[in-house]
Amino acid sequence: xxxxxxxxxxxxxxxxxxxxxxxxxxxxxxxxSAFNGMGxxxxxxxxxxxxxxLISAIAGLIxxxxxxxxxxxxxxxxxxxxxxxxxxxxPDLHASLGLFIPLIVVNCIILGRAEAFASRNGIGASxxxxxxxxxGFTTTLFMLxxxxxxxGNGTVTVFEFKETxxxxxxxxxxxxxxxxxxxxxxxxxxxxxxxxxxxNYIDRARSA
Amino acid sequence: MNPMVKMVLTLAVISAGAAAALSAANQATADKIKAAAExxxxxxxLKIFPDCTAPQRSEVKSPTGEAVVVFRCPxxxxxxxxxxxxxxxxxxxxxxxxxxxxGIDGKGEIVGMRIIQQTxxxxxxxxxxxxxxxxxxxxxxxxxxxxVRKDDPTGVIDGLSGATISSRTVATLAGAAxxxxxxxxxxxxxxxxAPGVNAPAPGPGCGDAAPAPGDPGVNAPAPGPGCGDAxxxxxxxxxxxxxxxxxxxxxxxxxxxxxxxxxxxxxxERARAVGAEQxxxxxxxxxxxxxxxx
Numbered sequence: 456x457x458x459x460x461x462x463x464x465x466x467x468x469x470x471x472x473x474x475x476x477x478x479x480x481x482x483x484x485x486x487x488s489a490f491n492g493m494g495x496x497x498x499x500x501x502x503x504x505x506x507x508x509l510i511s512a513i514a515g516l517i518x519x520x521x522x523x524x525x526x527x528x529x530x531x532x533x534x535x536x537x538x539x540x541x542x543x544x545x546p547d548l549h550a551s552l553g554l555f556i557p558l559i560v561v562n563c564i565i566l567g568r569a570e571a572f573a574s575r576n577g578i579g580a581s582x583x584x585x586x587x588x589x590x591g592f593t594t595t596l597f598m599l600x601x602x603x604x605x606x607g608n609g610t611v612t613v614f615e616f617k618e619t620x621x622x623x624x625x626x627x628x629x630x631x632x633x634x635x636x637x638x639x640x641x642x643x644x645x646x647x648x649x650x651x652x653x654x655n656y657i658d659r660a661r662s663a
Numbered sequence: 664m665n666p667m668v669k670m671v672l673t674l675a676v677i678s679a680g681a682a683a684a685l686s687a688a689n690q691a692t693a694d695k696i697k698a699a700a701e702x703x704x705x706x707x708x709l710k711i712f713p714d715c716t717a718p719q720r721s722e723v724k725s726p727t728g729e730a731v732v733v734f735r736c737p738x739x740x741x742x743x744x745x746x747x748x749x750x751x752x753x754x755x756x757x758x759x760x761x762x763x764x765x766g767i768d769g770k771g772e773i774v775g776m777r778i779i780q781q782t783x784x785x786x787x788x789x790x791x792x793x794x795x796x797x798x799x800x801x802x803x804x805x806x807x808x809x810x811v812r813k814d815d816p817t818g819v820i821d822g823l824s825g826a827t828i829s830s831r832t833v834a835t836l837a838g839a840a841x842x843x844x845x846x847x848x849x850x851x852x853x854x855x856x857a858p859g860v861n862a863p864a865p866g867p868g869c870g871d872a873a874p875a876p877g878d879p880g881v882n883a884p885a886p887g888p889g890c891g892d893a894x895x896x897x898x899x900x901x902x903x904x905x906x907x908x909x910x911x912x913x914x915x916x917x918x919x920x921x922x923x924x925x926x927x928x929x930x931x932e933r934a935r936a937v938g939a940e941q942x943x944x945x946x947x948x949x950x951x952x953x954x955x956x957x
Contacts, residue, residue: 487784487787516673517673517677518666518669518670518673520666520670521670521673521674524674525673525674525677528674528677528678528681529677529681531681532681532684532685535685535688536684536685536688539688539689539691539692539696540688540691540692542692542696542699543691543692543695543696543699544692544695546696546699546700546702546703550703635824638787639787
């Protein structure tokens with residue numbers, strides 16, 4: 456596969472959230488606002504990058520039968536270290552994302568890519584795969600969060616750090632009553648369903 | 664090498680490497696993390712009292728033995744941290760612990776409040792950190808009725824979402840923190856351990872149990888302001904039902920039943936008019952009395 460194809464494979468063709476349906480826990484739980492979705496996506500991207508590089512480097516040394524526990528230990532260590540350094544050097548970012556960081560350990564995308572790609576490919580290809588997968592996941596989560604936030608709260612939060620909040624008001628909650636269920640778990644399922652349908656529609660239209 | 668031995672060795676090496684990396688990372692960050700938490704508390708103080716740049720820091724124990732960090736500022740102003748586990752009677756948060764920094768002036772009124780720790784649901788409960796919610800607390804004191812308006816129409820706090828679990832936590836937390844302030848922190852208050860400290864200070868109107876005359880809106884035996892201690896401790900899983908609203912709901916159920924009965928009568932009437940058959944099938948009587956006998 457060409458380098459570009461490696462990237463677009465993760466970004467679109469095998470998009471983690473919309474095609475592989477991996478990592479549903481953060482996809483559904485965290486996308487209550489556009490910024491939350493983006494933050495979770497970016498944190499996943501960083502860990503995915505680290506784990507893909509590490510695992511493609513050590514995969515040859517690990518016996519087949521113990522590969523999964525080995526990968527999990529590597530991933531959990533990586534996530535914990537990221538969590539600690541974030542708490543120490545970026546406490547404000549940690550305060551707004553801290554809840555999602557430990558969740559990354561159990562994110563199937565990381566283990567899935569370690570098992571299906573990084574352990575069988577070189578470091579360069581694994582980096583491209585992590586970037587494609589990670590950015591595809593981030594974009595999907597951001598859009599999912601934006602749609603849910605607009606319908607459920609009437610706003611789009613693009614950025615929230617310390618006292619700086621960039622938030623657009625789509626409609627006033629006083630004028631139009633927002634659909635609260637869109638912020639809750641069922642809203643996530645409904646929105647994701649429409650996203651998958653839209654993606655399938657685009658794919659079909661392009662291939663026709 | 665024996666494959667079994669190799670597997671065990673591989674896992675052992677990886678785990679040892681992970682342990683080494685983690686302890687190194689912990690060593691490198693532990694002090695920084697502690698400093699960051701303290702800086703956050705200090706920033707919260709500065710946010711509440713912008714002119715209080717050099718507060719006098721001390722630490723006391725809350726009624727449940729939690730550490731309460733107290734910052735004393737000039738003009739009898741006090742800023743202190745108080746968590747949802749610091750006193751009994753605080754409604755449980757949805758998840759984890761909620762910790763607030765509360766600034767109180769010499770008159771015992773809240774000047775400002777910041778949430779410095781919480782893990783409530785993003786997008787719903789975590790709105791307790793927003794100024795729009797916290798601004799309601801300003802100017803309130805230990806004498807206020809620290810209830811969410813949904814539970815008690817005379818309460819002083821408007822909840823955030825339908826379930827109001829997080830709002831209830833913050834409201835009861837503020838009430839407990841203010842009581843703690845009146846009992847132990849206020850200048851001139853008896854020193855901890857002195858007789859009478861643990862007894863709740865009775866506020867005005869605390870003695871009479873009967874509802875104040877001319878107050879028909881409140882059906883629940885709501886204690887007068889200042890009776891926070893006497894109020895029921897909310898369990899989040901069973902929200903307090905406003906009895907008035909419950910009455911309404913029962914009435915509407917009765918109404919629905921009446922409508923349904925009327926509708927059934929009408930259908931029976933129509934069926935009788937059309938004849939005993941509909942779509943070729945005999946119409947079954949809707950009453951329990953077996954008229955047709957089929």
